[in-house]
Amino acid sequence: MSRTAARRDALRATAAERGLDAVLVTNLLNVRYLTGFTGSNGALLVRTDGGDLFGTDGRYTTQAGTQVPDVELLVDRTTVPALAGEAVRRGTGRLGYESHDLTVDGLRALERVLADAAAGSTVAELVSVRRAVEAQRAVKDDEEIESLRRACAVADRALAELAAEGALRPGRTELQVGRELDARMLALGAEAPSFETIVAAGANSAIPHHRPDTTELRAGDFLKLDFGATVDGYHSDMTRTLVLGHAADWQREIYDLVAASQAAGRAALAVGADVVAVDSAARDVIVAAGHGEHFTHGLGHGVGLEIHEAPGIGQLGAGSLAAGMAVTVEPGVYLPGHGGVRIEDTLIVTDDEPELLTLTSKELLVL
């Protein structure tokens, strides 16, 4: 059985538990996860009794045949309402849908289809499945973990090459470095950067999500790089903070503090660990050093087909970790106007030690 068929079966089991006859999946990343389809328009009907149906429009007939060979195909310009109509014709009573994804207009269109179909024998009812597929996606299977490993390896290697070639030197601009990092990741096989690459030099490193600009790298400054590569649709996420030239005492001090916090966060990644407790494990180190107010964001997040997905790891999170979850651990200390340090890895939670996917050294690199 293919990975995607196994994922559809898992969703089928969820649907059965909830007393649904079928689930209409409209979120395009959820559709990709459950079918392998990478086009820009597709939806999936997973039926509790089997006999699933994949819908797309005429542009993607060939691609659907190649990427989704094991699901019956429905080609229709309207796609989602067409699938709903077919669901009703095949006897669906309670139809699950994704209320966090479907727009108000989309729901109206479904309601019209069901009202028309109600002229027949079956009256269908729409029930939100909430984030059932996202919850499933939080735990990665072997194939997904392999894609994440490759995505992280591309980012590792891109940074190593740039550092080895002397591309990270005083006088260059944040934008130049960011573009080279992006280009190098593409050359190494990334489909795209995972997100807008952050290159933050000097005082800009104190801005958690600084957009690269024409600021020049200078000797003695921090250089914070937060970036990732997308491979097979899966995102890597890594932050490293370097010093150019010579590290001052205050720089070493906050670097060592963030590194200790990050190590504590990684050590707390265990099956069953509460996400709030994981955040606290790392945060307490920074708070104890008197820098609590300078760590202004959550510790980490799940990563996969989206750069931010379940689980959220922070004081406002809920739930606990499971084996196979892919998460980031990324504490930071930001001193406004001076500079900041963030150290971030992507890891897989396992029954044993977490598997580290971003392998670039976390020793303070002085270039």
Add this chain to the structure above:
Amino acid sequence: MSRTAARRDALRATAAERGLDAVLVTNLLNVRYLTGFTGSNGALLVRTDGGDLFGTDGRYTTQAGTQVPDVELLVDRTTVPALAGEAVRRGTGRLGYESHDLTVDGLRALERVLADAAAGSTVAELVSVRRAVEAQRAVKDDEEIESLRRACAVADRALAELAAEGALRPGRTELQVGRELDARMLALGAEAPSFETIVAAGANSAIPHHRPDTTELRAGDFLKLDFGATVDGYHSDMTRTLVLGHAADWQREIYDLVAASQAAGRAALAVGADVVAVDSAARDVIVAAGHGEHFTHGLGHGVGLEIHEAPGIGQLGAGSLAAGMAVTVEPGVYLPGHGGVRIEDTLIVTDDEPELLTLTSKELLVL
């Protein structure tokens, strides 16, 4: 007055015409268009009586201050419901919202806020504004047109450089060429490719939206390149079809046919022209040559902050062209199993001749 302030005033006039007290804009590209904000979470309340409000969360406080200095800021984790609550507190009765963008869950959250607020003096009513902002976006202002010119220039130059360097030669793969084109566009200042670059060699050129794979370029084959660059968030879109080595008669024949069709389509771009008639002007040329069934898609589409936006130019389209619209003209003839040709430009509709933004030659390039 800034461009974004003028755009907000235009939306304000639409809201007043429709008897709304305010419009809550949630579509992130519409928010960007109306404010200049480029973060990943933001919404805008445009009030008929003025006193607009921009909402985002704490991550973007600084960025909002820089990018949206002229709109009052509301920082709140819930952003959209928070703006709606504030709208009611400021006396909004009829509140427009974007039913094509807001999710079902998002609407429920708004309804809860309004029900709570109804305990006070004002009872607010939610009214869909449909695609009011997208309709406004279809006509570009000077600043947007300048961004589109730059985006098209990057794509032109990237292709010229690759061709000059001999990168488009037999033995190379589609994937290699696609990645080099992407990297070159980034190096030339693009923020990103406009979409997944299409490189289609030989028989693959007959697939309208082929994904680049390890197929090698071969002498005597067509090479179809459909790509674009994003600059300031604006997308360029261009297709050129080349021949490697020597062009056979059948290749010249369909190339000349598509070129004639494309010229007819460009010539039909005029203020007031019906989009169906524009499509027909180009399509009739191909139909008359007996290849109607091999032109399987619409003639073109609007382009701007999205790669596909209003107006659609095709037999299923509706409406007419206006000065300042940015559109593509991209007929194609695809002979399954043999090869295909598409020629596509991005142009601006004007009161005079359309302005051509993609300047790469449309002579059949034999490399």
